[in-house]
Amino acid sequence: MFARTSALVFSPQCGQVRNMATLKDITIRLKSIKNIQKITKSMKMVAAAKYARAEKQLKPARVYGTGALALYEKADIKAPEDKVAKHLIVGVTSDRGLCGAIHSGVAKTIKNEIANLTGSGKEVMVINVGDKLRGLLHRTHGKHILLNCKEVGRKPPNFSDASVIATELLTSGYEFDQGSVIFNRFRSVISYKTDQKPLFSNDTVSSSENMGVYDDIDADVLRNYQEFALVNVIYLALKESSTSEQSARMTAMDSASKNASEMIDKLTLTFNRTRQAVITKELIEIISGAAAL
């Protein structure tokens, strides 16, 4: 009884009840979506230009980076499973969004890695290259973050950026036994994949069995070589990541522009229908008014 009376009093409108949009509302919406389409189109052009340049620079960077990792592959250097207690993860993304799943892919991989490693009792620290990654990680994994790097992504990365990151890492005082760099490897204009490259500490390399094959190495030379290799791996990751990011932004803005033009078409039809309905209504009023006389 009470419920029924209150229902009569309040009469809430459940479900989709839409008032007929006026011409003005539709015009406003249409204008704003057209502006958005202009913006996304221009962002796509900019991303396409940056992508072309990044891809050109990626070719020599890839040869350089794979050359730097060749030693570790050929000598088959692996960290000893039992001894490894301190891990380092370098996550490479950038500062800017609107590029699809670039940042979330890397963040997801890092979160999984942290969960695996802490589950087996190892200590992990993370270096964030790019503000987006910091935003994704600092709330839940804040105590694992060692360093944050900002101002990434505005200009194409170069070797000095990689060396700055490597310097900060080495002077941070965190003695890691093994590490990995997690980045988005560029495969083609429409596809990229989150990939990992390993980082080894000096101890791991010098105590690896195959290193005995290499002749005439003293600790100083090895340390210099390792530091240089570290910079090279980070450089490769930066280059690949920036190329993937630009191509992802290009495709994201392209699909945004397409969606916007679809919405514009639909709204234009609605606008015309509404306009004709308004004119018909006026005509009817005039005619019925004239007929009444």
Next chain:
Amino acid sequence: MLAARLFRRALPVLRQARSYADAASGAPQMSFTFASPTQVFFREASVKQVDVPTLTGVFGILPAHVPTLQVLRPGVVTVFNDDGSSAKYFATLAAESLSLSEDRRQSLNILVSSGSVTVNADSSVQLLAEEAVPLDQLDVTAARANLEKAQSELVGTADEAVRAEVQISIEANEAIVKALE
């Protein structure tokens, strides 16, 4: 080797097959990769010899060299191709006042080397230099001018980091001048 040559003369029809066999039984070919972050000079190329300036001295690498790791010093890299021609490159740090490098690197306390060279057991060689240019692209008068400027800077400053930078600059410029003369 001699027998193979005689065979070649005697049976010219079989020359093709003979030379394939020679290549396989000869010394392992050196797969040489020489790159800087912005440019690739050689990519898994087969060359005869490479002369490399390292912190412990200049040494030449031939195919089947014993595996080793070395760290480069700013200097001239000479590559001897299979056909006998040679090409010279200058490998150095990017922070050098070479007329071609744009960025100044902030951190110097760690990398005094200008690159690394790796000779692996399967006779592949990776030579990675931070910055490398063919020698004919360098100007000796500009190098001399840079050298003098750096030497006067060294006398003028007492700050450790700046002194280190200037020292490296002097070394590199001296090497360029010596190589170009």
